[in-house]
Amino acid sequence: MLLEVNNIEVVYNDIIQVLRGVSLNVQKGSIVALLGTNGAGKTTTLRAVSGLLKPENGYIRDGYICFKNKDITNLLGTEIVKQGAVMVPEGRRVFKHLTVDENIRAGSVTRKDGFRQIKADHQRMYEYFPRLGRITNRLAGYCSGGEQQMIAIGRALMAKPEMLMLDEPSLGLAPLLVKEIFKQIQLINMELDTTILVVEQNARIALDISDYAYIMESGKIVLEGPSLDLQKNPDVKEFYMGITQGGARKSFKEVKSYKRRKRWM
Amino acid sequence: GQTYKLALSLAITGPTSDAGNPYAKGVEDYFKYVNDNKLLGDDIIECTIRDDQYKTDVTKRNFEEFLDNGIVFYLNYSTGSTLALKQDFEEEKIPVIPASFHAGNLVDSNYIFLPIASYSAQCIGLAEYVAAHHKGGGIPKAAMFIHPSAFGRGPVEDVEKAVKAGLNMEIVEVTEHGKDLDNTAMLQRFISKGVQYVITQTIQSPVATLLKDANRLGLAAKSFGEEGKLTFLGAHYTGGNDLIALAGPAAENFFWTTSYTLTSEPGPGTDMQLALAKKYGRDDKAANSHNYTNGIMAAQVAAECIIRAKAKGSKITRETLYNELLAMNGDNAFKLDTTVGPVTYSKTDHEGVDNLQLYSVQNGVFKSVGKPFSPEYSKKIK
Amino acid sequence: MASNRWLTTGNYFTSYKQEQRIFLTHLDRTGFLIFLILLFVWPLVFPPSNKYMLVIDNILIAAVAVLGLNIATGFAGLISIGHAAFVGVGAYTAAFFAKTIGDSHVFLTHAWPLVILLSGFAGAFFGAVVGLPALRLKHLYLAIATLSFQMIFTWTINFMDFFDQGQTIPIARVFWFTGEVSRKEHYLFWYYAILVILILLGFMIRNLLRTRYGRCLVAVRDNDRAADAMGMHPGLTKVYAFALAGFMAGVAGALHAYLYRGVGIESFSLHESITYLAMAIVGGLGTLHGSFWGPAAIKMLDLFVENISEYAGSVLPATMNLTTALRPLSFGLVIVLFLMFEPRGIANWWRIFRSYTRLWPFRY
Amino acid sequence: MAQLTITDITLTFGGLNALQDVNMTIEQGLITSVIGPNGAGKTSLLNCISGFYHPGKGKICFMGHDLTHSSPHQVSILGIARAFQNIELFKGMSVLDNLLLARHKNLKYNFLQAVFFFGRASQSEAENREYVEEVIDFMELEPFRKKMVGSLAYGVQKRVEVARALTLEPKLLLLDEPMAGMNLEEKEDMVRFIIDIQQERNTTIVLVEHDLGVVMDISDYICVLDFGQLIGSGTPKEVSSDKKVIEAYIGEE
Amino acid sequence: MSYFFQLLISGIVVGSIYALSALGFVLIYKSSRVLNIAHGQIIAGGAFITYALTVWADIPIYISFFLSMIITFFLAMSVERIFLRRLIGEPVISVIMVTIGLMSILDGIIYLTPFGSENFSFPVFFPKTPISFGGVSVSWTQLVGVIITFLLIAAFSWFFKKSTIGISMRAVSDDQLAAMSVGISVPKVFGLAWAAAGLSAAAAGGIIGNITGLNFDTLHAFGITVFPVVILGGLDSIIGAVAAGIIMGLIQQFASGYLDGHFGLSGTAEVLPYIILLVILLFKPHGLFGIHEIERV
Numbered sequence A: 001m002l003l004e005v006n007n008i009e010v011v012y013n014d015i016i017q018v019l020r021g022v023s024l025n026v027q028k029g030s031i032v033a034l035l036g037t038n039g040a041g042k043t044t045t046l047r048a049v050s051g052l053l054k055p056e057n058g059y060i061r062d063g064y065i066c067f068k069n070k071d072i073t074n075l076l077g078t079e080i081v082k083q084g085a086v087m088v089p090e091g092r093r094v095f096k097h098l099t100v101d102e103n104i105r106a107g108s109v110t111r112k113d114g115f116r117q118i119k120a121d122h123q124r125m126y127e128y129f130p131r132l133g134r135i136t137n138r139l140a141g142y143c144s145g146g147e148q149q150m151i152a153i154g155r156a157l158m159a160k161p162e163m164l165m166l167d168e169p170s171l172g173l174a175p176l177l178v179k180e181i182f183k184q185i186q187l188i189n190m191e192l193d194t195t196i197l198v199v200e201q202n203a204r205i206a207l208d209i210s211d212y213a214y215i216m217e218s219g220k221i222v223l224e225g226p227s228l229d230l231q232k233n234p235d236v237k238e239f240y241m242g243i244t245q246g247g248a249r250k251s252f253k254e255v256k257s258y259k260r261r262k263r264w265m
Numbered sequence B: 001g002q003t004y005k006l007a008l009s010l011a012i013t014g015p016t017s018d019a020g021n022p023y024a025k026g027v028e029d030y031f032k033y034v035n036d037n038k039l040l041g042d043d044i045i046e047c048t049i050r051d052d053q054y055k056t057d058v059t060k061r062n063f064e065e066f067l068d069n070g071i072v073f074y075l076n077y078s079t080g081s082t083l084a085l086k087q088d089f090e091e092e093k094i095p096v097i098p099a100s101f102h103a104g105n106l107v108d109s110n111y112i113f114l115p116i117a118s119y120s121a122q123c124i125g126l127a128e129y130v131a132a133h134h135k136g137g138g139i140p141k142a143a144m145f146i147h148p149s150a151f152g153r154g155p156v157e158d159v160e161k162a163v164k165a166g167l168n169m170e171i172v173e174v175t176e177h178g179k180d181l182d183n184t185a186m187l188q189r190f191i192s193k194g195v196q197y198v199i200t201q202t203i204q205s206p207v208a209t210l211l212k213d214a215n216r217l218g219l220a221a222k223s224f225g226e227e228g229k230l231t232f233l234g235a236h237y238t239g240g241n242d243l244i245a246l247a248g249p250a251a252e253n254f255f256w257t258t259s260y261t262l263t264s265e266p267g268p269g270t271d272m273q274l275a276l277a278k279k280y281g282r283d284d285k286a287a288n289s290h291n292y293t294n295g296i297m298a299a300q301v302a303a304e305c306i307i308r309a310k311a312k313g314s315k316i317t318r319e320t321l322y323n324e325l326l327a328m329n330g331d332n333a334f335k336l337d338t339t340v341g342p343v344t345y346s347k348t349d350h351e352g353v354d355n356l357q358l359y360s361v362q363n364g365v366f367k368s369v370g371k372p373f374s375p376e377y378s379k380k381i382k
Numbered sequence C: 001m002a003s004n005r006w007l008t009t010g011n012y013f014t015s016y017k018q019e020q021r022i023f024l025t026h027l028d029r030t031g032f033l034i035f036l037i038l039l040f041v042w043p044l045v046f047p048p049s050n051k052y053m054l055v056i057d058n059i060l061i062a063a064v065a066v067l068g069l070n071i072a073t074g075f076a077g078l079i080s081i082g083h084a085a086f087v088g089v090g091a092y093t094a095a096f097f098a099k100t101i102g103d104s105h106v107f108l109t110h111a112w113p114l115v116i117l118l119s120g121f122a123g124a125f126f127g128a129v130v131g132l133p134a135l136r137l138k139h140l141y142l143a144i145a146t147l148s149f150q151m152i153f154t155w156t157i158n159f160m161d162f163f164d165q166g167q168t169i170p171i172a173r174v175f176w177f178t179g180e181v182s183r184k185e186h187y188l189f190w191y192y193a194i195l196v197i198l199i200l201l202g203f204m205i206r207n208l209l210r211t212r213y214g215r216c217l218v219a220v221r222d223n224d225r226a227a228d229a230m231g232m233h234p235g236l237t238k239v240y241a242f243a244l245a246g247f248m249a250g251v252a253g254a255l256h257a258y259l260y261r262g263v264g265i266e267s268f269s270l271h272e273s274i275t276y277l278a279m280a281i282v283g284g285l286g287t288l289h290g291s292f293w294g295p296a297a298i299k300m301l302d303l304f305v306e307n308i309s310e311y312a313g314s315v316l317p318a319t320m321n322l323t324t325a326l327r328p329l330s331f332g333l334v335i336v337l338f339l340m341f342e343p344r345g346i347a348n349w350w351r352i353f354r355s356y357t358r359l360w361p362f363r364y
Numbered sequence D: 001m002a003q004l005t006i007t008d009i010t011l012t013f014g015g016l017n018a019l020q021d022v023n024m025t026i027e028q029g030l031i032t033s034v035i036g037p038n039g040a041g042k043t044s045l046l047n048c049i050s051g052f053y054h055p056g057k058g059k060i061c062f063m064g065h066d067l068t069h070s071s072p073h074q075v076s077i078l079g080i081a082r083a084f085q086n087i088e089l090f091k092g093m094s095v096l097d098n099l100l101l102a103r104h105k106n107l108k109y110n111f112l113q114a115v116f117f118f119g120r121a122s123q124s125e126a127e128n129r130e131y132v133e134e135v136i137d138f139m140e141l142e143p144f145r146k147k148m149v150g151s152l153a154y155g156v157q158k159r160v161e162v163a164r165a166l167t168l169e170p171k172l173l174l175l176d177e178p179m180a181g182m183n184l185e186e187k188e189d190m191v192r193f194i195i196d197i198q199q200e201r202n203t204t205i206v207l208v209e210h211d212l213g214v215v216m217d218i219s220d221y222i223c224v225l226d227f228g229q230l231i232g233s234g235t236p237k238e239v240s241s242d243k244k245v246i247e248a249y250i251g252e253e
Numbered sequence E: 001m002s003y004f005f006q007l008l009i010s011g012i013v014v015g016s017i018y019a020l021s022a023l024g025f026v027l028i029y030k031s032s033r034v035l036n037i038a039h040g041q042i043i044a045g046g047a048f049i050t051y052a053l054t055v056w057a058d059i060p061i062y063i064s065f066f067l068s069m070i071i072t073f074f075l076a077m078s079v080e081r082i083f084l085r086r087l088i089g090e091p092v093i094s095v096i097m098v099t100i101g102l103m104s105i106l107d108g109i110i111y112l113t114p115f116g117s118e119n120f121s122f123p124v125f126f127p128k129t130p131i132s133f134g135g136v137s138v139s140w141t142q143l144v145g146v147i148i149t150f151l152l153i154a155a156f157s158w159f160f161k162k163s164t165i166g167i168s169m170r171a172v173s174d175d176q177l178a179a180m181s182v183g184i185s186v187p188k189v190f191g192l193a194w195a196a197a198g199l200s201a202a203a204a205g206g207i208i209g210n211i212t213g214l215n216f217d218t219l220h221a222f223g224i225t226v227f228p229v230v231i232l233g234g235l236d237s238i239i240g241a242v243a244a245g246i247i248m249g250l251i252q253q254f255a256s257g258y259l260d261g262h263f264g265l266s267g268t269a270e271v272l273p274y275i276i277l278l279v280i281l282l283f284k285p286h287g288l289f290g291i292h293e294i295e296r297v
């Protein structure tokens, strides 16, 4: 087991409890998806793993997190990146005033394996994301949403992570780009053997590419299983993929109609 | 015995603390000396010394506290606060000796006494020396380099008056300095206007930069009045060992005037000063500072007033001390060794020592030039 | 509203108007009234020495100024490094009258409330002018515009013969119903005068803050683009904030002039500007009562440290240096420690204290 | 009737044409969607309408007013409100305060009344507070009323954005990706709000959104942008079968 | 004409010293968005350390100059560590205020030493005769000062532009959380920024001290004097600091060369920088080279 999150509870500002005993496991080399409603605590879970709770004034009150069988509970971000787990934060937070090239280079600070290696990996990023190769000197702040997401992923990959955590990589991206990004994610997973933990709202595509998935609601994991199984779950189908029991796509025009309750609640 | 309360508020930290620090030590040590040697018999002087960081508002607060404590004599420091508190001194009828020799302190005021000749008198003295010793033809042309405050500007008008009254000199320009790193522009301008003498009235560090720049540009006169070059002269707070410390060799040939004796020219006053410093564990720097002398002298005058009043058997109050000061003339003039002349005060004369001594830097120390003198024009323009 | 307006517990609002109240319970209101009465009565019961009265007057004046600074910096988020210059504008307005019509003209001595008000307007005017760059500048660049004003102000006053080049310009004692305020009662008289003005201004600002004129300040601080989209002109709002701050500063300046019976440039230096900033922060930026805590804390600290270093001077050997150093050292240390451990200022202590007592006797 | 007409606007950023000769009319009372790949200029278009950017060329007209050179606050007073793509809330304030700020122009009292809190001040405050509560009810934000906006989950913040725009009582509402980062269920909620706003409040809506399902289902009219140019427009049906649009944006299913 | 050239040269010399002093502000601002008000005190401290090493410890001045740079490097780093570390993430104004407190503390520490209230000057170690050409003269101190300034500035420019650490320092100022997410240690970056600023301050202190003599008031006032330079250049631009420094130096020299003494003006060099600064800011709100905040709505 590469990552083991055991029963963690997270509080913000000493009072707001957000996670109420979340457990999840990530197998080495797999792609794991974490789905859930807004405010369920997905981002919080990723922050907890990657040691970025502190700047938000949060901490893990209970439970533990193991990465490569080492306890990393409440360790700080830098340390965890060195251990090999890197997160791509929500909302593509690129360094706006740095060029694309500098953004990607900034990802390699923790590396100690020499200038050449880094340079080679840097080039490789442009192979994964050829769009970026064409705009290396542009300020990242002026790049389009998709490009920024690519920069953020490329930047994270420069740290040579064993596990990459992506927080809503499809956020605000046009359908074509979503496809492109997820294709690259799969490719990275295969070629670099990078384990991937991805938080997504777009359940369809997330379940498509992942091996295993968790569904979270109000601070708890409510459903988990191999992605193939979840795709068949009628609740997931209806609530996350918009497929009615009849199998047709539900029209948004009819949203005013009666709402069925989820069975897991 | 009795305790007489005195007080001093000055800048021990902040701007001008380089002067304030030795000054405070001088005052402190001298009063200790008075108490230790029982100069007042069983009575003792208790002088509160307080730092006002050169801020007028704080000085005022300190002063109010001193009044609350019932002081009978007050020592003040800067020009700014002396002017600002003038009204209070009048209302409280308390004799005051400031460390600022600004002539304007005396305007509309009865209770402020300058220990030595005013800045104006000092500058006029320097101007007279220039007029008298100018080499080469024509009227000597001078510029004034002054501090951007009342302290700096005070003497300008008086020097101009003296020139009007017949002093053989032309003031070509008056420049207020800032925090300049480089005075090239100004020095070049002086030269181009034919200026040969620069009278400075400020604190040491701008003068030091000025001297260094003049040396760098090769504009500093090697001897007094060298033609085509600039000779620098300055009033009390521009000079002393601090200037030499700051300007190093560039200070050479700087002319300076004050009413105090200097330890580089030993005499009974300086012996006493050095002994005092030794007794109270002061380092060399403080011991040799002219502002240490400055502080001692203010304390000497204050103590003398008390001694005299006591001798007369009067109660020590603000009033009796004030009267002692006013009576300090003629036979009653106070002769002390730390100054180059006697301290004289009267109803109309609130400048203590009227004599000045000119010094100039020779081989890294201030040496006296000529005998003590009393500037003539400063009386003429009154 | 529940019948019992003495306690918060068990209270709920039934109309939006009730929620507008400044004091939520009678207890709060009564407490505050008692506090006000105490403020007025204590000097009569325990007459302080002149020095302390002066210090207290000073604190109150600083509170007026800091109240203004708090509007600009705390509420509107505009760092001002030239607040003392605005205070100076107020003081020099008074000095202007003293120079033109004579320092003991009845206008200055009898109509002093009017002079104070006019000084406030002068401050507001300069505040608005200095705020104009806010139409284009942001953050520290804007802060530097205020610093520039500080420098230009100092230089101008120093340069002008009219204002005696920064030397103290005297201002006569004022008159009151009982005749001229004598030296003895000077500080006490001004204590009351300043207190009344301060309380008045405090209430006005408090009111302002619960209306659109106050909310827009906070809005431009938080997000001026969004404020723009909400129909507020962000630039003009900032100019207005500066004007408001300038007004308070101007009033404080005139009060300072009267209290010290003179106006000299040294009281309005950059150093003072920084001190005002320190007061605002130690008190608690963006809180009203912080504007009172800050000046009190900083001035008291100054006195305290002065006493300590004096004491140290009496026990330590004559090597003056240590006592000299003690003052800035401890002063800086206190500010730093404060910011390190209580960055939200003293106002936060008050908040914590309140939240403990608010629901008394039931803590839930 | 066309409520907003955009004629030939071009917007340039240092050589890059974010918008190029775009023409568009927004019909009163309808939902018009603007779609296009990332960086196509959708947000820039909204920025031009709401006064954050000023097109170098062309003209924008809203109900007879020329908006081309107006600034955001002027535009908002005319009755155009907008929800931002990258949440632009007042982070340090509660939801309530955020919405109250949107009532700025509706609070009718002067400075003196404010300072002494007398006359219309108190009255006006209370009335507007009532309006705000109505919006809170409408957008189902009751549980968050007094919460600090900064600590709310992304999805809720998005909803507050829309609510705040709505509080401005706009005639035209610009929504920039209001459903980004939401799951299906929440999207449904948001769609419901949008339809309610359009129908019950009779507000014109311009919607920028990447979720084609939503766009196709609820829009009355769709405009497609690519590289700053309008490459197609029409009813959902027309657009979804337009070759150019499919190629640039949708991709083959 | 040589008058003009002399002013020109002096302006450049003074300007480059301004640039070096401004550099310290820029280095800290560039990575942490903090304006370090106590920089003047650090400059003074650097000068005093150099003096102490040279005169009291009898180390040759060339060595002590570098030693003092190294010492202040670590001193400034520990200052950051002790006083500012806890404030990461606090509002800018609080942090600025801490530096104001720091200013007081450093004042206190310096008052503990003789430097607080006594004056010193460096021993003369350059040839006393100035370099003259065509009626224009520059002292050795000034020349060396300019050279050191440009060396240091070139080094730092390269560092921020090209080195990974430099890039990560800029990244931190952009978005701290994102920086942490890729493993950049924010505290280390801040420490480093302060250290670098300390180093540059020592260099500046050494040079200024040589020109003005060692007077605490004069030296630390420099921290405020260079403010307009820092802003004019655009807070976070090293090149900006150089350009603005030289512009200000020239303005001051020409102002006091051509304005003072005419029209009854004097001391214009004090105020003109601020006026010019205001005017330029109205046209370039981010200074000459400061980055424009990218704000996309």
Ligand SMILES: Nc1ncnc2c1ncn2[C@@H]1O[C@H](COP(=O)(O)OP(=O)(O)OP(=O)(O)O)[C@@H](O)[C@H]1O
Pocket: A012, A013, A016, A018, A036, A037, A038, A039, A040, A041, A042, A043, A044, A045, A056, A057, A090, D150, D151, D152, D153, D154, D155, D156, D181
């Ligand atoms: N810094 C914070 N302080 C206080 N509460 C917070 C903070 N960050 C998040 N929360 C709260 O924690 C809960 C979970 O937030 P989180 O961001 O983890 O949800 P999420 O599942 O990622 O939602 P989304 O899909 O909207 O991104 C929310 O209710 C939110 O209000």
Ligand SMILES: Nc1ncnc2c1ncn2[C@@H]1O[C@H](COP(=O)(O)OP(=O)(O)OP(=O)(O)O)[C@@H](O)[C@H]1O
Pocket: A142, A143, A144, A145, A146, A172, A174, D013, D016, D017, D018, D036, D037, D038, D039, D040, D041, D042, D043, D044, D045, D085, E295, E296
């Ligand atoms: N302030 C700006 N300065 C420079 N370029 C800008 C600015 N704002 C936008 N751009 C550029 O204009 C183009 C259009 O951007 P815009 O934000 O309008 O795209 P969009 O269609 O909204 O994309 P998305 O779907 O990602 O939100 C982009 O190439 C962007 O880089």
Ligand SMILES: CC(C)C[C@H](N)C(=O)O
Pocket: B016, B019, B020, B077, B078, B079, B080, B099, B100, B101, B102, B151, B203, B237
């Ligand atoms: C008292 C002194 C140190 C001189 C001081 N600068 C003054 O104002 O007069």
Ligand SMILES: [Mg+2]
Pocket: A042, A043, A044, A090, A167, D154
């Ligand atoms: Mg999230």
Ligand SMILES: [Mg+2]
Pocket: D042, D043, D044, D085, D176
């Ligand atoms: Mg967009």
